[in-house]
Amino acid sequence: MKKLSYNLAIADGMREEMKRDETVIQIGLDLASYGDSQGQTIGLGDEFGPKRVMDFPISETSYTGIGIAAAAAGLRPLVCIQFCDWMTLASDQLVNQGAVMRYMYGGQYKFPVVIRGNCGGYISAAAQHSKMLEAWFAHIPGLKVVLPSTPWDAKGLIKAAIRDDNPVLFFEHKALMPDRGEVSEDPDYVIPLGKADIKRKGSDVTIVCYSYVVKLALEAAEILAKEGIDVEVVDLRTVKPLDTECILESVKKTGRALCLQETWLTCSIMSEVSALISEQAFEYLNTPVVRMGQLDVPYPFSPPLEKHVLPSTEKIVDAVRKMMSE
Amino acid sequence: MEKSLKIKMFTDMVRIRCFEDKVNELDRRGELPGFVHLYWGEEASGVGICSALNTDDYITSTHRGHGHMIAKGAVMTKMWAELFGKEAGYNKGKGGSMHIADSEIGFLGANGIVGAGLPLATGAALSAQYLDNGKVSVCMFGDGASLEATFYESMNIAAVFNLPVIFVCENNKYAEYSRTFPKLSSTEHVIDRARPFGFPCVQVDGTDVEAVRAAALEAVERARTGGGPTFIETLCYRWAPHCQGNRDDYRPEEEKAYEREHRDPIKLYTAKLLEAGVLNQEDIDRIWAAAIQEVEEAVQFAYDAPYPPLSSALEDVFA
Known part of the structure; x- marks a missing residue:
């Protein structure tokens, strides 16, 4: 057992999965150069290099679609939409593509992709950087929606999300980022999705x-x-x-x-x-x-x-x- | 170019034409559920592009996707079964004409959202580059998609990461109910909006299957050898309305008649192959007859095939 803050627990979970499976890659804004908006990918760019931790241009709809198709074509991408408010920009790819393609194509492809984003208020970030959009996406068949509340859960759930063969939306609360808590050190410890x-x-x-x-x-x-x-x-x-x-x-x-x-x-x-x-x-x-x-x-x-x-x-x-x- | 390849390309164009003739016939009789969009008149574009691809190369398509799919190597029985919503269809009857897909031939799906294929093809290319598996990815899209944000985003991303993707814009000059230029687009040719991304861009006559193939071969070679993306604009003309059953009074009848008479890619290629002695009239008649028979048999297969069991409505939401 070790203690980590919520953001670093997410980083720890992603690091373990990237070590375990080399098809896990990261797509998003400043993931390598800054470590994501709140340090959730800090150190990963240095550890895994630019081929696996890719800093993309700010093109949410396209890089979300890129992650979805790369998943169909053999990778396990983690797509980061820095602030989840901007998932609205990527909503076609999430709602009309990623969520429905497996069903629409009669089960011919699978889409093991995680779409991460920070969420939530309580930090005076106002109306475009605070939203909780989980209900929007929970409404759509074909998407799973995860929102951890502790470092322990954040690590166990991000690992489960990465291993899942379906599109998973993963919401990381900004106000929880500094919270420290225990996390599992067992690299095979995952928290099953769908369990309260x-x-x-x-x-x-x-x-x-x-x-x-x-x-x-x-x-x-x-x-x-x-x-x-x-x-x-x-x-x-x-x-x-x-x-x-x-x-x-x-x-x-x-x-x-x-x-x-x-x-x-x-x-x-x-x-x-x-x-x-x-x-x-x-x-x-x-x-x-x-x-x-x-x-x-x-x-x-x-x-x-x-x-x-x-x-x-x-x-x-x-x-x-x-x-x-x- | 080998004679057999020319014959294959000709045959595929004829097969697509016959497929779409039948779609039109059945749609007019009210026998096809949902929306259908015909590829009539654009056959040389899809066939020329796909002739340069391997079976496992990726391709994304559009709402007007039947031709791309036949050109890429799909079988008609499963296509027709899908168009009828039958269990034997490519998508088990859950997709229909606008969403038909075939994972066996890298066909990442027709797509009902204009412009959505650009990120998807780019993503497949990212995967090919990462896995270093030698595959390339092709995005078929139209002049309408070139007006979507994804066009600019994905072309920029492809350039930044030097991805093995080929963007093929089939500029058929018309949006749903309007001429694209100058009403909707600031440039007549999409290539003028593609050039700034810095990778090679080429424009070809979309009625000339050999010219399209030549452009595609160069692009595929570039992509496969690490040379990055290419943009190809194939200048086409859509014979049919946007969607079958739609109004089609927004363009002159003479223009449509001219295109059918003088710019029919199959007529043009027929003349070329006859002149070069690659085929004689008897060969050509035989190819048409075989295509018509293939379509008839596939349609019969689809008619006879059962609908999916109702329990399947709840399957394949998640893997």
């Missing part, structure tokens, strides 16, 4: 969440514990495919669900989760399902405004208290 993780066991209320807000949910759980409220925190880790079994099992046990995410609630992951709970665990609920996410506005720049529109530990604590008092 119970980050905290509890009996009174389930908080279903993923990515950065898992951290807020855990902080809230500590505060609530002092009030005698026992919170279970389910970290989805992968939002497509969704670990429905884990969610339902937890909610059936606690009888209460707070569906928490950072981003907008309309047509979101937590819309899906709350529908799932309503359809399949309604009779177990002691209180109605509650959803929490960003207010329905773009990310504001000003720190107090951003704080106002995003979920916070305090808002989570209040929501759980309210559920427990009903």
Whole structure:
């Protein structure tokens, strides 16, 4: 076991997979010359050279398509869209090409490609460098969508994503980058995609969440514990495919669900989760399902405004208290 | 050029023409599901390019892809089955005309998104370069795709990394309902927007199959030996509407008649081969008859083939 920050845990996972399989290559902006936007590829350029860590021109749609086709033609590319907001530029290649080509071509090709991007707010990056776009892509059959919340998960999941034979979108939260934690040193340790993780066991209320807000949910759980409220925190880790079994099992046990995410609630992951709970665990609920996410506005720049529109530990604590008092 | 190769190219052009004649006939009778786009009149372009390729070289195609696919070596039975949405089709009936693909011959798919093939062909070229497997990659696209951002992005990337890719723009002069130049494009010829990337660019008469082949051979040789990308513009003319069933009143009838009469690539090559004594009229009649029979048999195969089982609708989403 060793301790690494979240960004370096991702680098560590990618390094191990690049050593293990020489068809793993990196495509993106300044991956070698700078180490990606937050150091996720730091050192890889020097270690593996420009043939394997390729600094591309800022041409998101083309280099995403290049990664997708290179995957069909025998490589395992990691494509980095620096800020996930710019995946909109690559959306044709993601949505009309990579996601559908295997199906559309009757299974003739496979597409082992990972599309990485940093995501999320809480750092005053405003409306074009903060978004969480996981729901957009989770909507599309043919894509898998992963959002780790800890260094341990980040390393285990990036390795699984690289080994997967399908297009995987991998979202790395900017506000988690400096967080240090243990990571596995076993080069064969991977975390299967589609498996949630119970980050905290509890009996009174389930908080279903993923990515950065898992951290807020855990902080809230500590505060609530002092009030005698026992919170279970389910970290989805992968939002497509969704670990429905884990969610339902937890909610059936606690009888209460707070569906928490950072981003907008309309047509979101937590819309899906709350529908799932309503359809399949309604009779177990002691209180109605509650959803929490960003207010329905773009990310504001000003720190107090951003704080106002995003979920916070305090808002989570209040929501759980309210559920427990009903 | 070897006589047998000339005959093969001629035969492939005729096979494509007969294939498309039948597509037109069945589409008019309402027997084909979905959209179909005919390659009529552009046969020399695809055949000339593909004659310079190996079976395992990569190629990406467009919505107008039947000709490219036949030229690259696809079998008609599986193509027709796909056009009918049958299980025996190349894509098990999940793609249809606009998305037909064949991994056995490096055919990375027809594509319904204009301009999407440029990154895909470039990516296949990146893989070939990385794996050093000697393959080259060809991107077939049209004048419309040359107006998409991917044209500029992918050509720049191909130049920067010296990739073994050949960009083939079949400039058939018309967008869906408009003449491309000067209404939609700032240049009449796409080559004028390709030259700044710095790799060799060439323009050829897209009705002259031997001229197209000569350009392709040079480009393929360059790509295979590490010389990087090439841009080829084949000047073509689309005989049919953009899509079968579309309005086609935005261009003069005389222009269409002139193209069919004087710039039919098959008529032109027939005359050339007759004059050179490569084929006589009897040979030519036999080639047409064989192509018609091949199409008829393939269509019959597709008619008789079963639709896919409904359970297959849920298969092949993920590997």
